[in-house]
Amino acid sequence: xxxxxxxxxxxxxxxTKPPAHETVYQTLRGQIxxxxxxxxxxxxxxxxxxxxxAGMTPVRExxxxxxxxxxxxxxxxxxxxxxxxxxxxxxxLVYARKTIECExxxxxTLRVTPAQIAELERIDNALDRAISAGDVASYLAQNYAFHxxxxxxxxxxxxxxxxxxxxxxxxPSLRVxxxxxxxxxxxxRHKDILEALRKADPELAALAMERDVAQGMEQVIQGLASGx
Amino acid sequence: xxxxxxxxxxxxxxxTKPPAHETVYQTLRGQIxxxxxxxxxxxxxxxxxxxxxAGMTPVRExxxxxxxxxxxxxxxxxxxxxxxxxxxxxxxLVYARKTIECExxxxxTLRVTPAQIAELERIDNALDRAISAGDVASYLAQNYAFHxxxxxxxxxxxxxxxxxxxxxxxxPSLRVxxxxxxxxxxxxRHKDILEALRKADPELAALAMERDVAQGMEQVIQGLASGx
DNA sequence: AACTCAAGAATATGATCAAATTATCCCGTG
DNA sequence: CACGGGATAATTTGATCATATTCTTGAGTT
Numbered sequence: 001x002x003x004x005x006x007x008x009x010x011x012x013x014x015x016t017k018p019p020a021h022e023t024v025y026q027t028l029r030g031q032i033x034x035x036x037x038x039x040x041x042x043x044x045x046x047x048x049x050x051x052x053x054a055g056m057t058p059v060r061e062x063x064x065x066x067x068x069x070x071x072x073x074x075x076x077x078x079x080x081x082x083x084x085x086x087x088x089x090x091x092x093l094v095y096a097r098k099t100i101e102c103e104x105x106x107x108x109t110l111r112v113t114p115a116q117i118a119e120l121e122r123i124d125n126a127l128d129r130a131i132s133a134g135d136v137a138s139y140l141a142q143n144y145a146f147h148x149x150x151x152x153x154x155x156x157x158x159x160x161x162x163x164x165x166x167x168x169x170x171x172p173s174l175r176v177x178x179x180x181x182x183x184x185x186x187x188x189r190h191k192d193i194l195e196a197l198r199k200a201d202p203e204l205a206a207l208a209m210e211r212d213v214a215q216g217m218e219q220v221i222q223g224l225a226s227g228x
Numbered sequence: 229x230x231x232x233x234x235x236x237x238x239x240x241x242x243x244t245k246p247p248a249h250e251t252v253y254q255t256l257r258g259q260i261x262x263x264x265x266x267x268x269x270x271x272x273x274x275x276x277x278x279x280x281x282a283g284m285t286p287v288r289e290x291x292x293x294x295x296x297x298x299x300x301x302x303x304x305x306x307x308x309x310x311x312x313x314x315x316x317x318x319x320x321l322v323y324a325r326k327t328i329e330c331e332x333x334x335x336x337t338l339r340v341t342p343a344q345i346a347e348l349e350r351i352d353n354a355l356d357r358a359i360s361a362g363d364v365a366s367y368l369a370q371n372y373a374f375h376x377x378x379x380x381x382x383x384x385x386x387x388x389x390x391x392x393x394x395x396x397x398x399x400p401s402l403r404v405x406x407x408x409x410x411x412x413x414x415x416x417r418h419k420d421i422l423e424a425l426r427k428a429d430p431e432l433a434a435l436a437m438e439r440d441v442a443q444g445m446e447q448v449i450q451g452l453a454s455g456x
Numbered sequence: 457a458a459c460t461c462a463a464g465a466a467t468a469t470g471a472t473c474a475a476a477t478t479a480t481c482c483c484g485t486g
Numbered sequence: 487c488a489c490g491g492g493a494t495a496a497t498t499t500g501a502t503c504a505t506a507t508t509c510t511t512g513a514g515t516t
Contacts, residue, residue, distance in 0.1 A: 019466095019467070019468095020467075020468065021292075021467080021468090044498090044499065044500085045499075045500065045501095046498085046499060046500085047499095054468095055467095055468055055469050055470085056468090056469075056470080056500095057285065057288070057467080057468055057469075058467085058468070060285070060289060060500090060501090061288060061289060061292045064249075064289045064292045064293045064296075065292050065293065065295070065296040067293070068292075068293045068296035068297055069296055070386070070389060077475090077476070077477090078247075078475080078476080078499075078500050078501080079476095079477095079499090079500090088383075088384075089385075089386055092384050092385075092386040092387050093386060095331055095387070096328070096386065096387060096390060099327040099328075099331075100324070100327075103323055103327075155316075156316075156320050157317075157320075158298070158317055158320040158321060158324065158394075158397065159320050159323070159324060161298060162324060162390060162393070165390070165393075166386075169386065247500095247501075248501075248502075249501080249502095272465075272466090273465075273466065274464090274465065274466085283501095283502055283503060283504095284466095284502090284503075284504090285501075285502060285503070286501085286502075288466090288467090305509090305510065305511090306465075306466050306467080306509075306510070307465095307466095307510090
């Protein structure tokens, strides 16, 4: 099985070393997804070469990919920064997430194995512990891991790629919202998804996913409204 | 170090200066969209530096962006090539195109002005002439121009970005299909879209767009089936 | 058939050039 | 005399190029 784009987390037995620009890309991508880079914050090439101990060319290529992903924006002049969401952007994201991620959920429901469902349950349990502990960073990581793992089973690389793009768009803002509101206001809708997976009911799973997406985006809307 | 006192030359004046990597990106993007680069064809950095008369670094950055766009694929080793579609990919593209582009059509219907509708009619007339003349290159360009111009009026940058990505995926294959089947098998569904725009009926426009998308993708399916 | 070596292409580094933002200073005005 | 605005200089940063290094690949040999 070849990794098409993301996911370098392979076993060290392969012996192949990852290229420098790939590691830089993954590192920056994680920092943006987990909100370590705040929206509106400017990113400089030379600053990244020092903080990541990498050369200039790998950093440049990683930034180009992230701009194409929508995770960074080109500020007219030659400056790049993390974008901040507007209310109109959120409307688009809600529609796109519902259509894309619900379809991924339907497809995954038809293909997922009991062992894979058990793995999803493990991730969801870790997510519950993160919520109870109020660990925002762990909550974001486990929530992303749950959705990503589910979509991997859909066997739909193009739709999965689109979903990854959408997560990169609202990831930084989600981090800001969690920093303001904490994790207690995030009830876990994944239990309904897991139940639908066990029943192998695609439409039920898609409906649960739609509620999960709607709820998550509603949190972002309220958080940004209270922030601005 | 030149110590030129009192030398104020603020008129080197070669006009505006677009960055080289941006120019290379747009050029390559057009070549892929219009099918000048065939699916499966290998793309080398050094070949592009000569054919485009550009440096190595701009070419590298442009290729990174196009890989992130899905317009190019990384062949595992260090080779890059134009991807070829599989039947499973087409299923995903059909779903994504219908949901994304129909929503863009709905939004555009609510915002488009009569002058903009007239511009769309002008593009569609050029498309009709291309079909009558059997001009494949012009047909592809005008068809892309029609959809792009319509989506620009939707005022939805994120959804438009997703749609652009999808077009980059099936653009090369569409060129191959047209080369095999010609343009006579492409009846023009844009007339229904334009009529719905004039009526300012979003659902009617979305329905017409869905038929246009379904018809176009069906052509790709049949063309690829006859080719493989 | 397997191994070795050579050629070519991609990756990565550093240096150099150009542009923009920032800071500073001078001049004008209230 | 103090304050503000505008222009200029300086620093910082991005863009590009030339070059060295590494990896893949293919041919040739044992």
